[in-house]
Amino acid sequence: MGKYRLDYFSKYYFYEEDKFLQEVEDGEYILNQIKKSNRFDYKGYSYKYTKFGNISKGDTQKDVEVEIKEDDIDVIINGENAHLDLIYKFEIKNLEDHIRITTRISEKSDDISCLLYIDYNQGNDFIKELENVKKAQQENMNKI
Known part of the structure; x- marks a missing residue:
């Protein structure tokens, strides 16, 4: 012991865009930000697109x-x-x-x-x- x-x-959570918009608070705002810069830190989490085209939320x-x-x-x-x-x-x-x-x-x-x-x-x-x-x-x- x-x-x-x-x-x-x-911890990393992965979402497809539709699911992201439904499940994540302020999802549309965050999505617009990561479309501009590919990475966005917001309210203690880090968001970005993955190499597979999904969105990751890092904590x-x-x-x-x-x-x-x-x-x-x-x-x-x-x-x-x-x-x-x-x-x-x-x-x-x-x-x-x-x-x-x-x-x-x-x-x-x-x-x-x-x-x-x-x-x-x-x-x-x-x-x-x-x-x-x-x-x-x-x-x-x-x-x-």
Whole structure:
């Protein structure tokens, strides 16, 4: 069991234009802005077009606490239970001053892409514990 502090935790929501206009507050205004400049920061979120022509809404938090419990398929992010879908996606990249982990997080109505940035001092231990979470998730899937 370990507690870690992420430097950054980013969640990305993806929309087709029609869905974006229906579901996002001020969607038409935001859409007009990203058509002008391809990226627009608004009310704490970052919006832009993706390479596939969809719209992404980015939500980035700094200094996020993650707690990992032994033999658990979930983690605790800022005091709330969260399910990282490590079976589906678990990519690790070493950057200049951080380790970046790409995965998905399940929320009530959707699976959201997310990036976790952690410093090298705690990064290797964090990855080992995430690998244990992934193993627990795999074992849970195999239970019949």
